[in-house]
Structures are given as C-alpha cells and as structure tokens.
Amino acid sequence: MRRHLVLVLITLLIQLVFPGIVVFADENHGADYSVHPILPDNQREGRSFFDLRVEPGTKQTLQIQINNFSDQEQTYFINVNTAQTNGNIVIDYGQNELPEESIVQQPICTLVDYPKEAVIPGNKAGVVTLEVQAPDTSFDGILLGGIQVKKDFSAEKEESNQPFFSEYAYVVGLMMSANDKEVVPDLKLNEVRSEVITNNAGVVAVLENPQPINIKGVTVEATVHSKGQEEPIMTRKIENGGIAPESVFAMPIYHGEAGNTKPLESGDYQLLVEAQDETGQKWLLTKDFTITKEQANSVNHEVFTVENNTNSLLYIIIGALAAVLLVGGFYVYRRGKKFRRR
Structure with a gap:
C-alpha cells in the first residue's frame, strides 16, 4: 500500500512539473x-x-x-x-x-x-x-x-x-x-533572428540539411558574440543529435538559462555554429546579424512583462505543491515504518 502511494505521488509530481511530457510505454510497463x-x-x-x-x-x-x-x-x-x-x-x-x-x-x-x-x-x-x-x-x-x-x-x-x-x-x-549511391550530408546556416522561445528570450539559428540523407550522431555547438568581442553572450551545445534528410529547422539559443533568461539588447552580433557528425565530417558556419531596438523591445515585452510573470508564479506554486507531495510521501513512509516496528 505504501509503495503504491509513493508511486502515485511520484506520478503526480512528474505530471505537475513536466506536463508536456509524452510517455512512450510498452505492455510490460502498463501500456x-x-x-x-x-x-x-x-x-x-x-x-x-x-x-x-x-x-x-x-x-x-x-x-x-x-x-x-x-x-x-x-x-x-x-x-x-x-x-x-x-x-x-x-x-x-x-x-x-x-x-x-x-x-x-x-x-x-x-x-x-x-x-x-x-x-x-x-x-x-x-x-x-x-x-x-x-x-x-x-x-x-x-x-x-x-x-x-x-x-x-x-x-x-x-x-x-x-x-x-x-x-x-x-x-x-x-x-x-532505390540504390546504394553514396550521398554526402551537408549543413547550411540560413538565418538568425531574435525570438520568444516558449516564454524565454533568445535567438534561433535556422539550419538546413539540403541532402537526401540523414546526419547521425551530430554534435552542434552554437555561440553568439557581440560584434568584435571574443566572450560569447549566448551558448548552446547539443550532443549525439540527428538531422533528417532535406530538413530545415530552427535551433533555439537562450540568452541565459532556459526558464531564467535575460532581456535582449539591441546591437550587432555574430553567430558561430560548429558541428561534427559521427563520421568526423565537420562544419563551421558563421553569420552576422543585427537585433534592432524594436526587435529587442518586442521580445522583452512579451517575456518580461507582468502578464507573463504570472507564469513564473505558476511554476513557484507547482514547485511548492511538489514539495508538499514529497514531504507528505516521506511522512507516510516514516509512519508506516514506525507502525510495522510496533
């Protein structure tokens, strides 16, 4: 009974903190x-x-x-x-x-x-x-x-x-x-733009694999620098990824940590993308871009206004509920142990 209650609490905790998760299960695990x-x-x-x-x-x-x-x-x-x-x-x-x-x-x-x-x-x-x-x-x-x-x-x-x-x-x-002809994958950097990324401030790099072959085991590291500066202001690294044939996709790069990003500033920037697949093929891609005051203000207004801060309050409430559930589960567990000893 106690184990069942703990499992219920854990399941509820996962659904509270990570409501967007899609579970892939099989018949051996309840599907x-x-x-x-x-x-x-x-x-x-x-x-x-x-x-x-x-x-x-x-x-x-x-x-x-x-x-x-x-x-x-x-x-x-x-x-x-x-x-x-x-x-x-x-x-x-x-x-x-x-x-x-x-x-x-x-x-x-x-x-x-x-x-x-x-x-x-x-x-x-x-x-x-x-x-x-x-x-x-x-x-x-x-x-x-x-x-x-x-x-x-x-x-x-x-x-x-x-x-x-x-x-x-x-x-x-x-x-x-249809045949065994070798096709060599490629990677291109098409565009960089400022964007609101699920209530976070940052930029997205629009990348493209124009070839009809997938790219396996790829590591992609993206850094954004203010023009003329060596220290990056935004970074993101993804390892062991996969890129579909003939696909265009937008890779988000957060200004800070996801969930705790910083406001964007207008100015001239450069994006550097370094990628390598499992065969050792490498790509080095760069693109200069500008964030205007209007673009920075638009993103910052949407992410950091009072209305959106209610989302942060929601996460705080969810976190508090999660803590209550964990404490409650621990309390029930301890009481069960004491009862058995008696």
Missing part, C-alpha cells in the same frame, strides 16, 4: 496496446522497422499489427509522417504537416495510402494494411518517415478529470531507397 511491423520480403536485413529497397513506379503492400491488451474495444488513429528535425536536433516522426519552409522533394507521406483509424476488439490483435507507391523515377539517398499509431484517449481523459493527462503513441520507422 494497454502495442504496435509491430510485419516485415516484407524486400526488407533490408537487420532492421526492426520498414527499410525498403524499391523499384521506381512499383506498388507495395505493408502491414502493421496493433495489439489491444485492454478488455474494451479501442479506436486507434493512424498517420504517416515525413521525418523532420526539431529544435533539439532530434529527428521527429510525429508531425502531421510539413512546415512552409520544407525543402523535401518527395515527402514520404504523399506516397502512402492508408486508413486513418482502426477499431480493435478487446484482447485482440488487428492488422492494418498500407499501400506504398514508389516514386516514378529513380532517386538517390533515402526517403524517411514514420507510421504513427495513437490510441483514442478522449474517453479516458474525460473520465480522469485531471488537468494534466499523459498520452503516448508508437511510431514504426519507414525508409525507402
């Missing part, structure tokens, strides 16, 4: 469904996701199996998404729409026909069929995406009546290639 690919004959060896060698203009049927471990009939939503890169330099398979600045020549999501949902009876498995159309002409590199399956959580969410409700989804990777 009531799972998803598995049924691999075809043209599957490349040693892969647990769909890694297909295709001939131009050909069609192919793919299948995934959804296992419903619950006693109730469940509805599952299905999406095929083209791989993109997020601001944390992670390949993202969960975005349903391509951004306006997308440079993907052949989005994999446009090559797959599939049902948008599947209904599976309780304690049963169901098979979903997807029809894949390879591009009409041969292509170099890879087409990369993912098949996302997510249960309809609406009834559980309404029944829970909680302000924070964790949902999870499964993604089965989908990759297509």
